[in-house]
Amino acid sequence: MEEMMKTTKAEEETTKTTKAEEELVQAKMHREITKLDDEKLWAEFEPLEIDKIESGEIKPKTLITNRGRFHSPLFRKREPIIVKEMLSVFPNSTYIKWKRRWNPDSVKDLMVIAKERECTSLVLVDANPLGHDEICIVSLLNGAAAYFRVCNHIPREDLPDQANAPKCLLDPYVHMALFTSQAGLGLSRLIQSLFPKAPTNSRTNKPCRKNAALFQYKDGFVFYRHHWLHSEKAAVSEEMPKLTWKEVGPRFQLLFLGVKKVSLVTGNFKLICMPRPSHYCCPQRRLMIPPI
Template identity: 45%
Template sequence: MSGTTMAEYEAALKIHLKIKSLDDDDLWEGFDWDETDKILSGEIKPKTLITTYLFGYTRQKPQKGTLIAEEMLSVFPNSKYMNRRRNSELGQVIKFAKKKGFTSLILAHTNNLGNDEIRIINLLNGASASFIFIELVPRIDIPNCAKPPSRRYPRLHVRGFDSPASVGTARMIQSLFPKVPHSRRPSRLRSIAWLEQQRNHVFFRHHRLCSEEVIGGERSSVSTQPQECGPRFTLKLMGVDRVSLDTGNMKLIGAADPDGG
């Protein structure tokens, strides 16, 4: 505490105590989810703008923001990539996105520690979640990678988000997918996206059903097997912020434990 007065130390401590743990039940309280819930119910179709951070250069690791953005385009339906200008502030990007009717904004980059990262900003209520990629396998690196059915939204399966905090995290990601009516029978005309949480990690997989001819003796039959569409990735939530939809300024709500919790 050298060089710091007791009053300054206590003030800093009070500020620190306002930062929630990412496991707090009330992590996502204070955000208005009414419009977002209309996406989940199918009343509103989501539209996502994907771009990169303004400053994301690191000498230690190659910058992969554009690659990440391209992979995310294949994940989230109704998404569009925008090449961000060097002098464009976040507030300007948000205003542009809202004017064009986008409901979410995704920023991608490789941070100064060399971690690949995305930030999802809900343009309906200002909620923001930042994630690092624990693993990211691009489609080109997946053997026999299948192409998702065109003009068909994937059916999203979500599981493992049981706590109030994780439900909010799932809601942020679910709001990037259009609502697809439930069906008991899987269809070759529609792919399936899997979103599962285990031990504070979010796993994403994407498959479609493909038919192949099976020859046995004098007879042949058609077998339907799941085939991965990619990309394959694992995310870890690092922070939750409130973003001003007018200025782009952020206020930290919750952060991961710096010791790895």
């Protein structure tokens, strides 16, 4: 009996030592990675599965859900709007209503549902008490979780000269501009993993650009716009149709807040880098249009 008690105590001490070592490693990492442009920011994430999406071997599928916990009537209105816009942005995405907080058990259950539906990504939408609309993109392939605040959102119906996209619109060609920093490169791969590989033109064997999702990264902001190539009827029957780019929408900016790593088994979050925000109100940034 005494030997069993000694063994149990020894195991508890070993467990405590292991936890203390893990906390020490995480604390050390927090000291090392304090900026979102740190070259070690995305080092923990396995790129192999993401490569399969970019090559077209895996077709991505996204599960979108909301926090389901409202603090005022205003949030009840805002959160469904952001959910609706994310469904229009990310192809092959579905939505489920969630009524639980984002704790490890809740995220674990969400991942089980997502895997049953063969999803490769989760998008968690939250309208928080500070009045911010935020989303978290979680890759179910390597556990990367990037946090963003939605700023300067213009719904598609409020866009000037907004064009209705055709019902049979192809999967968009994703154009990434200025994702050259260390944070930008990791973000670029994470965002692209939510989009299927663009179909190719049978004649030129190049990506078809009739439908284009445009992302641009600058100063911690990701700018998004969506266009499609519209064919206008010629005034004279002999003339060729006029091709023009029409904006489909929506239009918004994402303020990059930080990165965590999610355990695909337990749903636990491991902090990688989440700097404290220097401001709570996103400044009005001019939305640029990258070349297609």
